[in-house]
Every structure is written in C-alpha cells, then in structure tokens.
Amino acid sequence: MQQHINFKRERRLGDKLNATFAFFSQNIKPLLTNTVLVVGPFALVAGVCFSLYQTYIMGALGEQEAPTGASHYFMLGLSVILMMITTLIASTLMVAVVQRMLREYVEKGSAQVPASQLWSSIWGEFFSVLGSSFGIVVLMCILMAVIITPLALLATALKAPALVLLIVLLVFFAVLLGGAALMLIYPIRSFERKNFFEALNRAMELNAGKWLSTAGLFFIVYCVQSVMMFAAAIPNYILMFMRMMHARDMESLEVDTGGVGVYDLIGALSGSLYVLGFTFASSLLFIGITFQYFSLRENKEASGLLERMQAFGVAEAVHEEQEQY
Numbered sequence: 001m002q003q004h005i006n007f008k009r010e011r012r013l014g015d016k017l018n019a020t021f022a023f024f025s026q027n028i029k030p031l032l033t034n035t036v037l038v039v040g041p042f043a044l045v046a047g048v049c050f051s052l053y054q055t056y057i058m059g060a061l062g063e064q065e066a067p068t069g070a071s072h073y074f075m076l077g078l079s080v081i082l083m084m085i086t087t088l089i090a091s092t093l094m095v096a097v098v099q100r101m102l103r104e105y106v107e108k109g110s111a112q113v114p115a116s117q118l119w120s121s122i123w124g125e126f127f128s129v130l131g132s133s134f135g136i137v138v139l140m141c142i143l144m145a146v147i148i149t150p151l152a153l154l155a156t157a158l159k160a161p162a163l164v165l166l167i168v169l170l171v172f173f174a175v176l177l178g179g180a181a182l183m184l185i186y187p188i189r190s191f192e193r194k195n196f197f198e199a200l201n202r203a204m205e206l207n208a209g210k211w212l213s214t215a216g217l218f219f220i221v222y223c224v225q226s227v228m229m230f231a232a233a234i235p236n237y238i239l240m241f242m243r244m245m246h247a248r249d250m251e252s253l254e255v256d257t258g259g260v261g262v263y264d265l266i267g268a269l270s271g272s273l274y275v276l277g278f279t280f281a282s283s284l285l286f287i288g289i290t291f292q293y294f295s296l297r298e299n300k301e302a303s304g305l306l307e308r309m310q311a312f313g314v315a316e317a318v319h320e321e322q323e324q325y
Contacts, residue, residue, distance in 0.1 A: 036123065047268050094279035131196055148171065176219060180217070232276070
C-alpha cells in the first residue's frame with residue numbers, strides 16, 4: 001500500500017524535492033493515463049502540423065523543386081498556426097489536469113480522477129490556468145523591460161559593452177526569482193479559488209522572505225524536468241537528422257502511401273510523442289510548486305497544524321503518517 005503524502009506541512013528544500021518525486025512516482029500511472037486521454041488528441045494534431053512543417057523545411061534544404069504559390073504558403077502558415085494553438089491547448093490542459101489531481105489528492109486522499117470526469121469538468125480549470133499563464137507572461141515582460149531598458153540606455157551612453165553581461169545576469173536572476181514566485185499563482189487559484197490579482201497579492205505575501213527557497217526549488221525541479229523533455233525529444237531529433245542526411249534523395253527513401261511519405265507518418269508520430277512527453281514532464285514542476293505553496297502556508301499561517309488540532313482524535317480526518325522518502 002502506498003504511503004499517503006501530507007501536503008499540509010512545512011518542509012525543507014530536500015524534503016520538498018523528495019516529496020515531489022515521491023508523489024510523481026506514486027501517481028505516474030493516472031498522470032500518464034490522463035495525459036494520453038485528455039491531452040493526447042491535441043498533441044496528435046500538433047504532431048501532424050509539426051511534421052508538415054518539417055517536411056517543408058527538409059525539402060527546402062534539399063535541392064528539390066520547392067512548391068510555391070499562395071495556396072502553398074497559406075497551408076504552411078496554417079499548419080504553423082495550428083501547431084502553436086494545439087501545443088498551447090495541450091500544455092494548458094496538462095497544467096489543469098495536474099492541478100485537478102493535486103486538489104483531489106489533498107481533499108480526498110487519492111489522485112485518481114476518471115478521464116470522463118476530467119473531460120466534463122476540466123474546462124473551467126483550463127481557462128483559469130490560461131488566464132494565469134497570460135498574466136504571468138505579461139508581468140515577466142514588464143519586469144524584463146524595467147530591468148533591460150535603463151541598463152541598455154546606460155550601456156549605450158557610456159559605450160560600455162561589458163554592461164551587456166550585467167544585463168544578461170540580471171535578467172536571468174529576475175526571471176528565476178520573479179518567475180518562481182509567480183508560479184505560486186497556479187496552486188493559489190486552484191486551492192483558494194481567487195482571481196488573478198488576488199492570487200498575485202497572495203503569492204507575494206506567502207513568498208516574502210522566501211524568495212531564494214522558492215527559486216531554488218524551481219531551478220532544481222526545472223533542470224530535472226528539462227532532462228525529461230530532452231529525452232522525449234530524442235526520437236524527433238533522430239528523425240530530423242535522418243531527413244537532413246537524406247534531404248537530396250527523399251523520394252527514394254519514401255514508400256508510396258497514397259502521396260504521404262513514410263517519414264511524414266513517422267514524423268507525425270514522433271512529433272505527437274514529443275508534445276505528449278513535453279507536457280507530461282511539465283507536471284513535475286507544478287507538483288513541486290504545490291508542495292512549496294503548502295510549505296509557505298504552513299510557515300506563515302500554520303494552517304495544517306490548526307486543522308490537525310481541530311480534528312484531534314478524528315482518525316479519518318487526519319493523516320499522522322511519518323513520511324519517509
């Protein structure tokens with residue numbers, strides 16, 4: 001029997017990392033199932049569009065006669081736009097699914113949510129996540145503009161190219177500290193049902209004095225997540241390399257499948273798997289941020305301790321396990 005993980009407790013950095021990977025490994029099956037069933041259709045469309053785009057690029061690299069004309073460029077542009085839209089939908093759905101499963105686990109002790117139930121109720125969460133993502137991107141752009149603009153003007157006035165390095169470093173730390181803190185908006189909106197601006201204020205309150213803690217967790221989990229994303233992209237990189245190597249004689253390497261080459265079919269499949277793997281790996285970061293959110297709440301408000309005190313003696317209301325990871 002899997003040991004229950006109590007989210008509502010304060011943790012040190014190492015404990016948060018252990019809890020993140022423990023929750024991920026315990027619930028990898030329902031996470032993967034919901035990723036395929038909920039995110040999968042959009043990942044498939046994104047993969048097909050990506051394959052079409054790759055086919056055009058590989059054809060342009062070779063010395064084949066590249067098709068021209070308004071209709072061709074229209075279809076190329078349409079495939080790129082569809083790829084961007086479906087990838088955005090898939091990524092946003094993945095975050096919504098993870099947040100829903102985390103909320104189910106914290107409230108009911110199990111992350112098992114049937115895909116049919118998710119499909120019927122996930123769209124409210126989807127638009128909340130999409131709005132949060134848009135707001136965070138806008139805030140990060142403003143933050144970078146505030147940092148870069150005066151330093152760029154100063155570097156130009158002083159004719160000091162060395163300041164460019166300072167600008168790069170400041171932008172990196174601003175993105176790390178600010179971006180990590182803003183990520184708290186996702187669990188705040190999910191668990192506390194606040195609007196974006198209330199969640200932003202709440203995130204700043206919880207993160208006060210804990211900026212390095214949040215950024216450290218964010219950085220480490222993001223590095224692990226990036227390795228997983230790279231692994232998911234390996235089949236696509238291999239296929240791209242093969243197509244580049246044979247760009248001059250693609251026709252001789254394709255089987256006739258009704259006008260569709262075997263590389264196109266494999267490209268669509270590898271592209272879909274890449275989008276699925278990319279979105280699935282992103283769940284790790286949001287699990288870690290949720291543990292950070294509850295740890296900050298416990299540090300500032302001791303909300304979990306108060307709940308345990310109020311429910312003292314009620315066995316089913318409290319999980320008094322000794323967590324070992």
